[in-house]
Amino acid sequence: MPNYKYVYFNVRGRGEIVRLCFHAAGVKFEEVRIEMSAWPGTIRGTSPFGQLPYLEIDGKKFAQSIAISQYIAREYGLYGNNSLENLSIDAVVGLTTDYFNLWAKANFEKDERRKAELQTKLSGEDLPKFLQQLEKLLNGNKTEYFVGNKLTLADLAVYSTLENPFRDFPDMCSKYPQVVNNRKKVGSQPRLAAYLSSRKPTEL
Structure with a gap:
């Protein structure tokens, strides 16, 4: 190794x-x-x-x-069993990157007025949209994982990206049961x- x-x-x-x-x-x-x-x-x-x-x-x-x-x-x-699964995994990773970039922009903006606007948009539009997309993916796969039937990079990327949202907006996150369940499943891996x-x- x-x-x-x-x-x-x-x-x-x-x-x-x-x-x-x-x-x-x-x-x-x-x-x-x-x-x-x-x-x-x-x-x-x-x-x-x-x-x-x-x-x-x-x-x-x-x-x-x-x-x-x-x-x-x-x-x-930690990838899939074939190229199509790997493509799906990379798509989820890209989705998490898109949200993280919005989060970073809202939290590190130097202009206080603009920062307040971005944070309002983040919690009111960007995060709900992101969670809805994740919930839809999990509902479509029906295995409690984002791709296939095992833990992959997709699940780990989502887990990492949602750490702050689950801390800062727990009530909002709790409205997405499949996302909550996936997070528990990932976090309970020994x-x-x-x-x-x-x-x-x-x-x-």
Whole structure:
């Protein structure tokens, strides 16, 4: 097995999906968590594309959290059984990325007036639409998973993306029983449950 070293900030953010993939697959990896204050220094200059996260595989660095998670999924059984299932999984991952980008824009906008507008739109339009799309996918698949009949990258991407919505808007999220059930199913996977119960809570 390759030697893995994963480097990301000490938050969940865009990089948590990779941690979830590693733990779900039961694959050992070295984890390095970087404090924000340390980022402008030498670490930034040595990272691919000047970004975090990155994954070192036997000393070679690779960037982009989605690309990394897709690699882990392909290598360790978190993709589908055929190309069409893999296409469906990637579509769900893309959907989660779309929502996360809206969330990030609403939370990191510097203009306070514009920020308030974006957050109102996020909770009133964007999040309900996202949850409705997820509920429809689960109702259509009828296995409690998003694609096929096993845990895949699609489920892990949704789990990661919904961490803040389930914390910040629990009443809204509870209106989508299939989404709630999928989240419970994913979080109760033994390897994931062990990680989720032991990780340090972070705001983001």
